[in-house]
Amino acid sequence: xxxxxxxxxxxxxxxxxxxxxxxxxxxxxxxxxxxxxxxxxxxxxxxxxxxxxxxxxxxxxxxxxxxxxxxxxxxxxxxxxxxxxxxxxxxxxxxxxxxxxxxxxxxxxxxxxxxxxxxxxxxxxxxxxxxxxxxxxxxxxxxxxxxxxxxxxxxxxxxxxxxxxxxxxxxxxxxxxxxxxxxxxxxxxxxxxxxxxxxxxxxxxxxxxxxxxxxxxxxxxxxxxxxxxxxxxxxxxxxxxxxxxxxxxxxxxxxxxxxxxxxxxxxxxxxxxxxxxxxxxxxxxxxxxxxxxxxxxxxxxxxxxxxxxxxxxxxxxx
Amino acid sequence: xxxxxxxxxxxxxxxxxxxxxxxxxxxxxxxxxxxxxxxxxxxxxxxxxxxxxxxxxxxxxxxxxxxxxxxxxxxxxxxxxxxxxxxxxxxxxxxxxxxxxxxxxxxxxxxxxxxxxxxxxxxxxxxxxxxxxxxxxxxxxxxxxxxxxxxxxxxxxxxxxxxxxxxxxxxxxxxxxxxxxxxxxxxxxxxxxxxxxxxxxxxxxxxxxxxxxxxxxxxxxxxxxxxxxxxxxxxxxxxxxxxxxxxxxxxxxxxxxxxxxxxxxxxxxxxxxxxxxxxxxxxxxxxxxxxxxxxxxxxxxxxxxxxxxxxxxxxxxxxxxxxxxxxxxxxxxxxxxxxxxxxxxxxxxxxxxxxxxxxxxxxxxxxxxxxxxxxxxxxxx
Numbered sequence: 001x002x003x004x005x006x007x008x009x010x011x012x013x014x015x016x017x018x019x020x021x022x023x024x025x026x027x028x029x030x031x032x033x034x035x036x037x038x039x040x041x042x043x044x045x046x047x048x049x050x051x052x053x054x055x056x057x058x059x060x061x062x063x064x065x066x067x068x069x070x071x072x073x074x075x076x077x078x079x080x081x082x083x084x085x086x087x088x089x090x091x092x093x094x095x096x097x098x099x100x101x102x103x104x105x106x107x108x109x110x111x112x113x114x115x116x117x118x119x120x121x122x123x124x125x126x127x128x129x130x131x132x133x134x135x136x137x138x139x140x141x142x143x144x145x146x147x148x149x150x151x152x153x154x155x156x157x158x159x160x161x162x163x164x165x166x167x168x169x170x171x172x173x174x175x176x177x178x179x180x181x182x183x184x185x186x187x188x189x190x191x192x193x194x195x196x197x198x199x200x201x202x203x204x205x206x207x208x209x210x211x212x213x214x215x216x217x218x219x220x221x222x223x224x225x226x227x228x229x230x231x232x233x234x235x236x237x238x239x240x241x242x243x244x245x246x247x248x249x250x251x252x253x254x255x256x257x258x259x260x261x262x263x264x265x266x267x268x269x270x271x272x273x274x275x276x277x278x279x280x281x282x283x284x285x286x287x288x289x290x291x292x293x294x295x296x297x298x299x300x301x302x303x304x305x306x307x308x309x310x311x312x313x314x315x316x317x318x
Numbered sequence: 319x320x321x322x323x324x325x326x327x328x329x330x331x332x333x334x335x336x337x338x339x340x341x342x343x344x345x346x347x348x349x350x351x352x353x354x355x356x357x358x359x360x361x362x363x364x365x366x367x368x369x370x371x372x373x374x375x376x377x378x379x380x381x382x383x384x385x386x387x388x389x390x391x392x393x394x395x396x397x398x399x400x401x402x403x404x405x406x407x408x409x410x411x412x413x414x415x416x417x418x419x420x421x422x423x424x425x426x427x428x429x430x431x432x433x434x435x436x437x438x439x440x441x442x443x444x445x446x447x448x449x450x451x452x453x454x455x456x457x458x459x460x461x462x463x464x465x466x467x468x469x470x471x472x473x474x475x476x477x478x479x480x481x482x483x484x485x486x487x488x489x490x491x492x493x494x495x496x497x498x499x500x501x502x503x504x505x506x507x508x509x510x511x512x513x514x515x516x517x518x519x520x521x522x523x524x525x526x527x528x529x530x531x532x533x534x535x536x537x538x539x540x541x542x543x544x545x546x547x548x549x550x551x552x553x554x555x556x557x558x559x560x561x562x563x564x565x566x567x568x569x570x571x572x573x574x575x576x577x578x579x580x581x582x583x584x585x586x587x588x589x590x591x592x593x594x595x596x597x598x599x600x601x602x603x604x605x606x607x608x609x610x611x612x613x614x615x616x617x618x619x620x621x622x623x624x625x626x627x628x629x630x631x632x633x634x635x636x637x638x639x640x641x642x643x644x645x646x647x648x649x650x651x652x653x654x655x656x657x658x659x660x661x662x663x664x665x666x667x668x669x670x671x672x673x674x675x676x677x678x679x680x681x682x683x684x685x686x687x688x689x690x691x692x693x694x695x696x697x698x699x
Contacts, residue, residue, distance in 0.1 A: 104329065
């Protein structure tokens with residue numbers, strides 16, 4: 001089966017997008033330092049990274065907006081930098097900025113972008129109608145975009161990239177500055193597009209968005225992919241295994257040889273360990289023998305945030 | 319390309335600032351200058367007069383002045399003689415002609431009848447034409463007297479005419495068209511001046527596309543950069559053509575401006591439009607920002623207007639300024655337009671101006687082509 005022949009519920013294993021060793025320099029600034037990752041057809045791929053990590057630069061290279069200094073990005077085997085028609089035909093790009101003409105109506109904006117994607121006539125009108133339905137903005141289609149809320153603008157911004165039914169939808173931080181309702185609507189849109197077979201690349205620095213939407217994640221920092229895998233895989237590989245313990249009246253944490261590190265948190269402690277069940281057993285035994293007044297004892301669920309901080313470090317970014 | 323053009327035209331129509339800069343401003347200027355200088359078309363010379371004689375001879379004398387084209391007699395009552403003289407002394411009036419009592423008696427009695435001209439020495443330049451006219455009328459009286467004398471000596475009318483004929487004759491040969499008036503200076507002048515303000519709109523639009531990330535997004539679609547560039551350019555060309563059509567129609571309907579050969583006018587308007595927008599295109603990709611673009615546009619528009627003869631006819635300016643004006647496209651635009659409007663030129667008569675304007679357009683477009691890739695790069699990054 002070709003990577004493009006994706007039916008609902010089917011996930012071919014061959015790489016849909018292969019990014020290999022991308023480098024990009026802006027003047028003296030090294031924006032990308034050899035970014036590599038692969039995206040499977042039909043997946044929802046999260047590109048997670050702090051500000052200035054190189055996410056937007058990667059997105060722009062994938063969409064042919066800029067050229068990499070080195071490396072390649074191949075969409076089902078075709079280099080996007082050498083064949084712009086591949087980009088315009090199969091990729092829908094939602095940039096970080098709201099790139100709409102504020103003076104024009106939502107319909108006029110969509111009509112314009114539809115024409116740029118090669119649509120015309122009745123086909124274009126039908127597609128505009130459909131994407132307006134998808135975004136829930138059919139009733140505001142004739143209003144100028146400048147009268148829209150931030151969330152509505154974001155939805156039209158996405159709609160403009162859907163008109164030509166792209167196989168790959170690239171979204172660069174599409175939920176910046178919007179209300180929870182609009183965010184939820186956008187998430188639903190992305191999920192249903194993905195379920196319908198559209199491959200998604202979702203760039204963000206919000207962990208919860210990646211957790212909610214993506215089945216495959218790459219963590220990028222300083223122009224390099226530092227980790228890639230499924231959410232469970234990353235949590236397993238980089239997630240902190242720990243137990244939270246809080247004892248009434250006790251000043252010092254218990255000393256156990258299997259605990260690697262003890263961190264004070266709130267009224268209790270985080271006990272980091274690779275041997276969660278053994279340590280838990282020991283703690284329960286100690287609590288019973290020493291008559292502790294245990295307020296809280298629980299296994300700490302590994303989070304993507306822990307993974308992210310473990311992989312990228314805690315140093316502040318510009 | 320068509321999509322970009324239609325989008326740009328829609329935006330152009332929706333941006334009210336464009337109407338202000340491209341239509342409202344030139345219309346205001348045309349109306350303002352038109353009303354000021356149209357009234358000044360009444361350039362008749364006023365003769366302040368007090369007739370103390372009230373005779374048929376004095377009335378005939380004053381009627382003779384009034385009958386001269388461009389001369390107007392303003393008679394004041396006898397009682398105001400002192401006030402009028404006082405006004406001249408204070409510099410409030412330039413001159414007054416006083417026909418003294420006994421004017422007719424002295425004239426019919428064969429004596430020399432004096433006309434008094436009170437004048438302010440400080441207003442020599444405005445009094446000089448009045449003195450000249452009075453001299454001329456005096457000569458006519460002298461001629462009449464000589465004619466009568468020669469006739470009495472037995473000369474025929476023909477002989478008298480030959481005797482009195484001046485050895486020098488000045489013949490008026492009109493070379494300028496009847497269409498020349500200040501409106502034929504103001505309407506094309508203001509039109510050309512404000513055509514160049516399209517550059518502000520162009521710089522603003524290109525920078526808005528760049529800074530909003532729209533160029534980046536558009537580059538991810540199937541449109542070619544050159545199609546985008548031309549698609550952005552043509553709406554400005556159309557706008558300038560529409561601007562010129564509206565302003566010339568306004569001049570024609572409001573001030574009866576002669577439009578001359580319409581095909582020549584259309585050709586020149588297209589050339590002016592290509593020239594203004596071609597330079598605007600180059601400017602959009604040269605300047606570092608909107609503010610710089612606005613300043614450069616002001617310099618080009620105002621310097622070109624001043625030195626290119628858009629405000630006042632070029633021949634009224636010093637020689638070196640006239641020569642300097644040739645550097646500006648506004649000079650060639652105004653020259654071509656005036657050739658059509660004033661001198662009835664047809665297409666053949668404006669080819670020089672059209673060629674120079676097209677040369678400016680080509681240079682502008684060439685510079686834009688050279689700068690466009692780096693503009694796109696900076697927009698994408």
